[in-house]
Amino acid sequence: MKPLLIKNGIIVTETDTNNMDILCENGIITKIEHNINIPDANIVDATGLFVLPGGVDQHVHFNFSMNNNTYYSWASSKAATVSGTTTVIDFLNQKPNKSIKESLDEYTQLAIKGNTFCDYGLHIILNSMDYNTLDELKNLLDYGIGTCKIFTAFKGETHYCPDEVILKILSLSKEVGFSVMVHAENPDIIKMLQQKSIYENKLSPDNHYKTRPYISEIEAVSKMIYFAEFTGANICFAHISTKESVELIKNAKKRGLNVFGETCPHYLLFTQEQLDKSPEESIKFICSPPLREKYNLQHIWKALQEDVLSFISSDHSDINWKNHKMFGLNNYLQVPNGCPGLAERFPIIWSEGVKKRISNTTTIC
Numbered sequence: 001m002k003p004l005l006i007k008n009g010i011i012v013t014e015t016d017t018n019n020m021d022i023l024c025e026n027g028i029i030t031k032i033e034h035n036i037n038i039p040d041a042n043i044v045d046a047t048g049l050f051v052l053p054g055g056v057d058q059h060v061h062f063n064f065s066m067n068n069n070t071y072y073s074w075a076s077s078k079a080a081t082v083s084g085t086t087t088v089i090d091f092l093n094q095k096p097n098k099s100i101k102e103s104l105d106e107y108t109q110l111a112i113k114g115n116t117f118c119d120y121g122l123h124i125i126l127n128s129m130d131y132n133t134l135d136e137l138k139n140l141l142d143y144g145i146g147t148c149k150i151f152t153a154f155k156g157e158t159h160y161c162p163d164e165v166i167l168k169i170l171s172l173s174k175e176v177g178f179s180v181m182v183h184a185e186n187p188d189i190i191k192m193l194q195q196k197s198i199y200e201n202k203l204s205p206d207n208h209y210k211t212r213p214y215i216s217e218i219e220a221v222s223k224m225i226y227f228a229e230f231t232g233a234n235i236c237f238a239h240i241s242t243k244e245s246v247e248l249i250k251n252a253k254k255r256g257l258n259v260f261g262e263t264c265p266h267y268l269l270f271t272q273e274q275l276d277k278s279p280e281e282s283i284k285f286i287c288s289p290p291l292r293e294k295y296n297l298q299h300i301w302k303a304l305q306e307d308v309l310s311f312i313s314s315d316h317s318d319i320n321w322k323n324h325k326m327f328g329l330n331n332y333l334q335v336p337n338g339c340p341g342l343a344e345r346f347p348i349i350w351s352e353g354v355k356k357r358i359s360n361t362t363t364i365c
């Protein structure tokens, strides 16, 4: 195989941005230097172009269930590669009455094999909280899975984690070395408001955000920080959407806790205004936690600049507006939660972040 030589690009690494050449031999970068000359190499002229490491999107959903159907969409990983993301991390949903390993083998065979266009990893979502499943988490790293995602919200569903289970998982994560990602919303505040909305027959799409107030995220973030402190575990909050959660994470970091946070392009660009539009339009933006009031945006951008939040992930979901979302037009409780965004993530980070708000390009790497 001929060496590949990328000439005159603006090379961005985690420490530097510089005009240099890159030499790749046998698929491996062997040199980053000024003026590399290899006569028989395949030469790519990158004058005036940025040459960045491939992006990692640590939060995508290539499967979701609705009305007893499960939809797989690993072919969508193609959307990652066209916009600079070369690695995605999807969620393996443990199957009912199956072990983590059985679920992994089945999912790999059924959905991933032959359908992936980029590198990938998996987080596990447990759907059983019994002793055997929790014990099996000890093998997680051997299965090639690095993270267990826990849900403080969605009480009554199989992936909801009560506090006792959360504490067990956090303790195990410290012992075994896997990481923990958290969907942080208080289930009871949401449940109480949902029941009220049903009683009052308020079921239009805007009631989704009205029943998931700021305090439900703030309470759960706060609780999880105390749990991380108590167990000594590392945690990463998924999709942080409020100024107040950012402040809690910032303080936890100051106290020396290993608490990290992620946000998503939709919490950086869109606001609650989208959810007050017509039902057909607002339904497109239904995700949990919901979009928030405008004042939050500047605080989330600032948190990224200051490394209080460490990740921008798409939380991509292949939920189709017409075929899936519209099913719940007359009842927000039946709207599948989630939005697409895998292909748009990197361009948005560039145009809205690097160009306007985050001047240091290396921060993005």
Ligand SMILES: [Zn+2]
Binding pocket: 059, 061, 315
């Ligand atoms: Zn998600």
